[in-house]
Amino acid sequence: MRNLISLLFVGGLVFLLLVLTLQAPFAEGPMLVGKGILQQGTEETGTANLVTSVVLGYRGYDTLGELSILFTAALALGVVLGRRRPEAPRDLEAGLVLRASSDLLFPLLLVVGLYIILHGHLTPGGGFQGGVILAAAFFLPVLARPSQRISHAGLMALEALAGAAFIIIGLLAMRHGGQFLQPLLDKGQLGSLLSGGTLPLLYIAVGVKVGAELAGLLVRLGDAEADS
Amino acid sequence: MMTMVVAVLVVLMLATALLVLVTPNMIAAVAASSAVSLVVSVLFVMLRAPDVAMTEAAVGAGLSAMVLALGLRRLGLWKLDNREKDDA
Numbered sequence: 001m002r003n004l005i006s007l008l009f010v011g012g013l014v015f016l017l018l019v020l021t022l023q024a025p026f027a028e029g030p031m032l033v034g035k036g037i038l039q040q041g042t043e044e045t046g047t048a049n050l051v052t053s054v055v056l057g058y059r060g061y062d063t064l065g066e067l068s069i070l071f072t073a074a075l076a077l078g079v080v081l082g083r084r085r086p087e088a089p090r091d092l093e094a095g096l097v098l099r100a101s102s103d104l105l106f107p108l109l110l111v112v113g114l115y116i117i118l119h120g121h122l123t124p125g126g127g128f129q130g131g132v133i134l135a136a137a138f139f140l141p142v143l144a145r146p147s148q149r150i151s152h153a154g155l156m157a158l159e160a161l162a163g164a165a166f167i168i169i170g171l172l173a174m175r176h177g178g179q180f181l182q183p184l185l186d187k188g189q190l191g192s193l194l195s196g197g198t199l200p201l202l203y204i205a206v207g208v209k210v211g212a213e214l215a216g217l218l219v220r221l222g223d224a225e226a227d228s
Numbered sequence: 229m230m231t232m233v234v235a236v237l238v239v240l241m242l243a244t245a246l247l248v249l250v251t252p253n254m255i256a257a258v259a260a261s262s263a264v265s266l267v268v269s270v271l272f273v274m275l276r277a278p279d280v281a282m283t284e285a286a287v288g289a290g291l292s293a294m295v296l297a298l299g300l301r302r303l304g305l306w307k308l309d310n311r312e313k314d315d316a
Contacts, residue, residue, distance in 0.1 A: 116282070124282055129286050132286040133290075136286075136290055214291065217295075222298055222301075224298075
């Protein structure tokens with residue numbers, strides 16, 4: 001029975017992939033999208049970093065999909081790991097090297113992560129990269145002192161807020177007569193911190209969401225009862 | 229000059245990738261796999277893709293190694309050698 005269900009599942013997946021690949025027009029005609037974006041991307045979105053204008057401007061919808069994929073992965077991990085028994089033994093406090101370096105690195109990682117998020121539209125990097133660094137910054141103290149807790153509810157609230165902010169900014173663009181996630185606001189002067197319209201705001205939302213999500217994921221993994 | 233540096237980096241990357249397979253210590257394997265990502269991120273910088281390099285360094289070298297190490301801990305393979313496990 002189980003094999004039959006697996007076979008059905010695999011067959012369905014193959015069928016879907018076949019339908020998609022047979023319909024997709026591969027290598028038909030010259031691809032002009034890339035050239036067009038390279039030529040007018042900076043002008044249209046006002047971001048000095050062209051990658052950001054693609055990730056959030058031209059392909060903002062894909063970024064939303066990426067965020068939801070990450071969310072699903074974190075959700076599945078939470079389900080698989082389950083809840084911790086209250087009487088399960090905690091890890092001992094880490095050694096001097098880890099404790100001292102976590103105290104030293106925490107503010108540095110925080111500054112680097114926030115810098116990368118806030119300057120995502122000017123320099124390489126952005127919400128995803130900075131979010132990962134923020135998650136590492138908040139996980140390091142937990143690694144050094146396992147008795148110290150990060151509030152799961154707080155992280156989840158932060159994540160939900162950031163995710164909602166991303167979608168609300170997208171919907172606001174529709175309200176102003178544009179497409180979903182179309183950049184709004186003044187483009188500003190190219191290369192200044194306040195430029196690129198809503199793209200920096202979107203990247204802040206992405207950064208906070210990714211950071212809270214991955215910090216929660218790591219804390220949950222670290223919290224899981226170790227088999228020993 | 230550039231080709232030489234890239235060649236050295238690629239050899240280094242392949243060597244660390246091989247180390248992941250042959251090393252008996254699992255934590256060492258995790259560390260080696262994150263070293264592979266570090267070399268790849270340097271390669272990305274040389275290919276003028278700093279955004280991708282940053283992602284590779286943060287996710288590939290940092291986060292995935294942490295997730296793998298925590299997974300080993302969860303499974304109780306934290307201090308085990310591969311060899312010991314095969315004997316048992």
